[in-house]
Amino acid sequence: MKSYCGGRRIGQWARRAAKEPSPRVWAAATYACADLPDALLNARLVQTAGTVASKPLDSIPRVSRDWAEAKAIYRFVENERVTVDGLLQPLRQATARQGTGLSAVVAVQDTTYMTFPKANVIEGLGAIVAQPRTTVGMLVHSTLAVREDGLPVGLLDVQCWCREPNE
Numbered sequence: 094m095k096s097y098c099g100g101r102r103i104g105q106w107a108r109r110a111a112k113e114p115s116p117r118v119w120a121a122a123t124y125a126c127a128d129l130p131d132a133l134l135n136a137r138l139v140q141t142a143g144t145v146a147s148k149p150l151d152s153i154p155r156v157s158r159d160w161a162e163a164k165a166i167y168r169f170v171e172n173e174r175v176t177v178d179g180l181l182q183p184l185r186q187a188t189a190r191q192g193t194g195l196s197a198v199v200a201v202q203d204t205t206y207m208t209f210p211k212a213n214v215i216e217g218l219g220a221i222v223a224q225p226r227t228t229v230g231m232l233v234h235s236t237l238a239v240r241e242d243g244l245p246v247g248l249l250d251v252q253c254w255c256r257e258p259n260e
Contacts, residue, residue: 116146123187130174137169138180181251188238188247197241200249204234219256231255 120143127135144166148156157163169175192198206221208230218229233253238246 117143124183126186127183184248191246199239
């Protein structure tokens with residue numbers, strides 16, 4: 094498999110990910126095409142994705158080996174130079190590579206309402222339902238590429254938003 098992104102050959106990572114589906118190898122293969130503002134951010138993205146993918150249901154402090162690693166992940170996600178599009182673009186490219194050669198791919202969409210029990214300390218969240226406005230959170234609309242047999246190919250898009258207070 095010869096795949097290129099930004100002049101870099103990623104075939105070695107794709108082959109290794111197929112043989113050794115560990116979270117860290119998956120992250121290296123998936124984010125090989127990352128194009129964040131500098132090489133250190135790209136490396137941190139691969140490291141962070143591998144760490145979080147190892148325990149996807151856990152919080153950042155629980156997936157981290159120690160407080161230093163947790164702090165590095167928090168700094169990464171709070172970095173103003175790291176954008177949602179910068180994180181999604183390599184996922185879209187990996188999904189396109191995975192879908193190559195398939196006879197059909199279905200794009201499945203869903204909107205999820207995410208609520209936060211301690212939302213009184215989180216700024217920027219909006220009402221989940223119109224009335225009553227006691228439940229706050231955000232809406233997440235995802236588009237997943239799926240094979241004909243129902244197995245996922247990858248993520249195509251994610252859109253997140255919060256309702257304005259007067260909506």
